[in-house]
Amino acid sequence: GLRAVSQPQAGTASLHSSGLVFWRLPPPFMAFKCERWSLANILPVAFVIWVITTIWVLYVWLHLLLLLQVGVPPEDCDKEMRKRGEVEFVISQSLTIMLLICFVRAMCTDPGSVPQTPDWMPDLKGAVLKGGKTASSSDDMDLLTPEAHCLELKQSGERRFCKWCDSYKPDRCHHCRICKSCILRMDHHCPW
Secondary structure (H helix, E strand, O other), X not given: OOOEOOOOOOOOOEEEOOEEEOOOOOOOOOOOOHHXXXXXXXXXXXXXXXXXXXXXXXXXXXXXXXXXXXXXOHHHOOHHHHXXXXXXXXXXXXXXXXXXXXXXXXXXXXXXXXXXXXXXXXXXXXXXXXXXXXXXXXXXXXXXXHHXXXXXXXXXXXXXXXXXXXXXXXXXXXXXXXXXXXXXXXXXXXOO
């Protein structure tokens, strides 16, 4: 049977505790944690790729090839129509390449998560305070460095805490169940 693999090699499929992970990409290419890719994550991406491919094929097959007059003898070609086809080919293929580059970058760029430094851990012991000292108790909260301060607090006045990530959440940070991490500035987050 299948069993969980602790450190699979890049480019291999494996079974992860949260489900089947279809493909592991090399770390320099993939900014996401590998367990983010599951069937639920792959289907929307596959659908978008299918839509882009379908539109591109229809445009090239039904429009560009007619303008370029592929299969028509050179003496029977309409020169203006062919020139227009060449211009549209260059423009449309350039835009398609830029679309694909942006799409891949959107998929492969890490959305940003809460730093795993002592400032953001639930136990403040060891957090760096103003003046370079370290915290010894939660009473030292007002002495935390500015980057560890939150403006968004609970109604009780405490810092916001993520029970899934086990860390404090800065302003505008929310937990994403798909990515399995808290995403910084999550006004809008694309799970790809």
